[in-house]
Amino acid sequence: MSAPVRNPDAVTSLDWRERYLGIIDYSAIILWVLESAELTADALSANTGTAAALGAGAVGALGALAAGMTGPAAVAGLTVAAVGAAVVGGVAADQGAGKDARSAADDLGKDFYKVILQEEPFKSTTVRSIVKSYRWAPFIPVATNSSMLSVLLLLSKYRLRNVPVIEPGKPDIKNYITQSAVIGGLEGCRGRDWFDCISTRPISDLGLPFMSSDEVISIESDDLVLEAFRRMRDNQVGGLPVVEGPRKEIVGNVSIRDIRHLLLKPELFSNFRQLTVKNFMNTVASTDQEFGRVTPPITCKVDSTLASVIQSLATKLVHRIYVVAENENEVKGVITLRDVISCFIFEPPNYFDSYFGFSVKEMLNQ
Numbered sequence: 548m549s550a551p552v553r554n555p556d557a558v559t560s561l562d563w564r565e566r567y568l569g570i571i572d573y574s575a576i577i578l579w580v581l582e583s584a585e586l587t588a589d590a591l592s593a594n595t596g597t598a599a600a601l602g603a604g605a606v607g608a609l610g611a612l613a614a615g616m617t618g619p620a621a622v623a624g625l626t627v628a629a630v631g632a633a634v635v636g637g638v639a640a641d642q643g644a645g646k647d648a649r650s651a652a653d654d655l656g657k658d659f660y661k662v663i664l665q666e667e668p669f670k671s672t673t674v675r676s677i678v679k680s681y682r683w684a685p686f687i688p689v690a691t692n693s694s695m696l697s698v699l700l701l702l703s704k705y706r707l708r709n710v711p712v713i714e715p716g717k718p719d720i721k722n723y724i725t726q727s728a729v730i731g732g733l734e735g736c737r738g739r740d741w742f743d744c745i746s747t748r749p750i751s752d753l754g755l756p757f758m759s760s761d762e763v764i765s766i767e768s769d770d771l772v773l774e775a776f777r778r779m780r781d782n783q784v785g786g787l788p789v790v791e792g793p794r795k796e797i798v799g800n801v802s803i804r805d806i807r808h809l810l811l812k813p814e815l816f817s818n819f820r821q822l823t824v825k826n827f828m829n830t831v832a833s834t835d836q837e838f839g840r841v842t843p844p845i846t847c848k849v850d851s852t853l854a855s856v857i858q859s860l861a862t863k864l865v866h867r868i869y870v871v872a873e874n875e876n877e878v879k880g881v882i883t884l885r886d887v888i889s890c891f892i893f894e895p896p897n898y899f900d901s902y903f904g905f906s907v908k909e910m911l912n913q
Contacts, residue, residue, distance in 0.1 A: 567686035698724050
């Protein structure tokens with residue numbers, strides 16, 4: 548889930564390059580909130596001059612709960628402002644002061660978005676200030692009369708996750724084309740000669756996976772889940788295989804989209820600083836709701852065909868498939884939606900420079 552960020556200084560501009568600052572991903576905002584909560588929790592736990600300078604009201608409910616404060620005395624030790632923030636949504640401050648951290652966390656989980664609107668640094672931080680954080684992308688649209696080659700190149704070689712569609716000469720967004728939508732479209736092309744001549748080949752013939760096993764970024768099941776999300780941000784990837792043992796056999800998958808569960812489930816948020824990847828996956832998997840599930844790892848072999856990979860990605864609605872060894876679950880590589888799309892296209896020389904009238908690479912590097 549992502550959203551375009553408008554430039555408040557150019558709301559009436561008809562030039563999309565002036566009107567939009569970029570596209571920010573929902574997961575980036577969640578990770579920023581969690582890390583901010585962790586920092587304030589550290590300051591609160593340290594009970595130092597830093598914590599005193601912050602003040603309990605500034606640290607607030609998120610930092611207090613992240614610090615693992617328990618018992619009525621600990622909660623009562625916060626200022627009325629902090630307690631009030633922890634119990635927004637109908638729970639009186641004097642009732643909240645008598646609750647332990649888990650009860651407060653339950654209230655916080657139900658009213659999380661109200662809390663972040665009332666606490667610093669969340670309530671005064673602008674989108675502009677974090678727009679170039681992890682999973683930020685420049686706003687590079689296509690027109691309704693553009694060729695699909697432009698779309699496919701932006702989604703593969705130029706590493707965009709979605710492409711806005713606008714009317715020619717107008718900056719208003721009509722729709723988006725995503726990587727997943729393209730993969731779904733490719734799956735519907737079975738039986739067409741141009742598709743079959745490529746997709747029936749083994750992935751190894753097409754150079755897939757593009758990265759070696761040594762280049763695959765993974766996470767151990769007993770590592771902290773917050774470390775998993777940080778590793779995704781630091782390496783600019785959207786998911787990690789969860790591995791165990793000296794051979795790093797895959798036992799699960801954590802996607803950046805799963806970070807939402809830390810906010811949706813109070814029992815996860817109240818303990819996110821100590822929560823391991825394995826416990827995170829088990830807690831989410833125990834829910835009765837389909838929406839709450841963590842997607843299990845989808846794998847293929849090195850001799851699998853591209854068609855079978857496309858089918859798995861399209862039917863399982865996942866963004867990556869892990870290549871494993873023939874007779875075991877040792878991860879040998881990863882294939883993403885971007886990798887699959889790139890197998891079907893070729894960029895003519897200076898294509899985008901002529902199409903846009905400027906260098907796309909320059910805009911991507913801004």
